[in-house]
Amino acid sequence: MTLLIDKAEQALRVKGEQLNRRWYPEYHLAARAGWMNDPNGLVWFEGWYHAFYQHHPYSTQWGPMHWGHARSRDLLHWEHLPVALAPEGPEDKDGCFSGSAVVNGNELALVYTGHKFHGCPASDDNLYQVQCLATSEDGIHFNRQGQVLDTPAGLHHFRDPKVWKEGESWYMVVGARTEDTGMVRLYRSEDLRHWHDEGVLAVAPQGMGFMWECPDFFTLRGKQVLMFSPQGMQAEGYSNRNLFQSGSIVGHWQPGENFVQEVAFQELDHGHDFYAPQSFLAPDGRRIVIGWLAMWESPMPEQRDGWAGMLSLPRELTLTAENRLQxxxxxxxxxxxxxxxxWSAQTLDNQALCVMDHCETTEVILEWDRVGSDAEQYGIALEEGMRLYVDNQAQRLILERHYPQFGLCGQRSVPLPQTAALSLRVFFDKSSVEVFVNDGEACLSSRIYPDQRKLHIFAWSGKAVLNESGAWYLK
Structure with a gap:
């Protein structure tokens, strides 16, 4: 264990004992203490799922990035492992930024961005981001191999490598920025150490962001999906309401050819808090994605409790015949x-009913009969702070949070699906809610901060009919 990793471990042991756990998740992955953001290096290796993440172990604020590390047999019960990477080399002296992991023979290889300034850090002219490699035989202790790809001439923002194998070659996509235009660049290697420039895979059209972070590139149903997090998209109506977005475009690509886009950019999650998703393949072939369940420049009340940020539920990705990612x-x-x-099927008529006295780690299922429901608003409410409801006038499903004491108020929404029934799976943890609509047609994920946890169902200005309703306690 290196000196800086040992120092980080000592800080985490002390700070972990001081946490206030009132909002600390029970079945989502969060850091032992300190700051967490992007998931990194999601991979299956020798019988374990591994999740790495951007981590500042010394405070609840973003700082010089380390790689936190945990592993799981089932994607739900996580065992924390020692910090995997710390900023301790000339190539990453100012931070070990995001990246990915691949299995190369009997080794687990981490490819990540080394973040460094040559001179004053106040100017991007002094910023250099290079791609680095670290390897491990046991999946716990990593040997740093140093820089494997330098910053291209004229670029300063060049980060978040995602690596995969195609035939006998390794490929890597990297997010980049030229002036105020985001892009994804493509590289190829035979050994993970020597990379050949394959050009620009995709570039942002007007209005699609000044930087494309955390790119991911994979195949579903014979199509290629480019998933990324664009910075700088302007809100338009109900779309792109968060500071930064996460989404995908679908098209066709094979080695040696250009990527041909076939559908427009689609947001992945429509809640307040979902960013920097990364995918990986499970041993059974499922494409699984995990995102950061937070948002830049959004208040994080848990910081006063000794921790900040958490990861989303693992989600299986599929592609519809219409090229929509679900x-x-x-x-x-x-x-x-x-x-x-x-809760038994029932009709609500301009009323609210308490259905749970304590909704904390819970999966709620609801099926609303839209044909038989004429209420202006109907749905569920967790005390005064969170509502998930149908707005019949706007014809939208709305996730609303109201925590004025923390500066967290507002709505996110999706159009109501054109179906007679509206089916919802709603997952509550101690400071999060994740909503899955009609078996994957849409998702809305947000952080919540309740002090009381009574759950109500309601219908106002009319009646609403439930075909099915109830909840599981999640252990």
Whole structure:
């Protein structure tokens, strides 16, 4: 263990004992203490799922990035492992930024961005971001191999490598920025150490962002999906309401050819808090994605409790025949279900009913009969702070949070699907809610900060009919 990693571990041991756990998640991955953002290096290696993440172990603020590390047999019960990377070399002296992991023979290889300034850090002219390699035989202790790809001439923002194997070659996409235009660049290697420039894979059209972070590139249903997080897209109506977005474009690509886009950019998650998703392949072939369940420049009340940031539920990705990317909770979450409580089918008529006295680690299922429901608003409410409801006038499903004491108020929404029934799976943890609409048609994920946890169902200005309703306690 290096000196800086040992120092980080000592700080985490002390700070971990001081956490206030009132909002600390029970079944989502969060750091032992300190700051967490982007998931990195999601991979299956020798019987374990590994999740690395951007981490500042010394405070609850973003700082010089380390790589936190945890592993799991089932994607839900996580064992924290020692910090994997610390900024301790000339190539990453100002931070070990985001990247990915691949299995190369009997080794686990981490490819990540070394962040460094040559001179005053106040100017991007002095910023250099290079791609680096670290390897491990046990999946716990990593040997730094140093820089493997330098910053291209004329670029300063050049980060977040995602590596995969295609035939006998390794490929890597890297997010980049030229002036105020985001792009994704492509590289090829035979050994993970020597990389050949394959040109620009995709570039942002007007209005699509000044930087494309955290690119991911994979195949579903014979199509290629470019998933990325554009910075600088302007809000338009109900779309792009967060500071930064995460989404995908679908098209066709094969080695040696250009990527041909076939559908427009689609947001992945429509809640307040979802960013920097990364995908990986499970041993059974599922494409699984995990994102950061937070948002830049959004208040994070848990910082006063000794920690900040968490990761989303793992979600299985699929692609529809219409080239729409869909997300569903991985099947493993069903193993957490305990003690189902049925609320029984009922009609609400301009009223609210308490259905749970304490909704904390819970999966709620609801199926609303839209044909038989004429209320102006109907849905569920967690005390005064969170509502998930149908607005019949706007014809939208709305996720609303109201925590004025923390500066967290506002709505996110999706159009109502054109179906007679509206089916919802809603996952509550101690400071999060994740909503899955009609088996993956849409997702909305947000951080919440309740002090009381009574859950109500309601219908106002009319009646609403439930075909099915109830909840599992999740253990």
């Amino acid at each position: 997300m569903r909770p991985v099947k493993e979450v069903e193993a957490m279900r305990q003690d189902f409580s049925s």
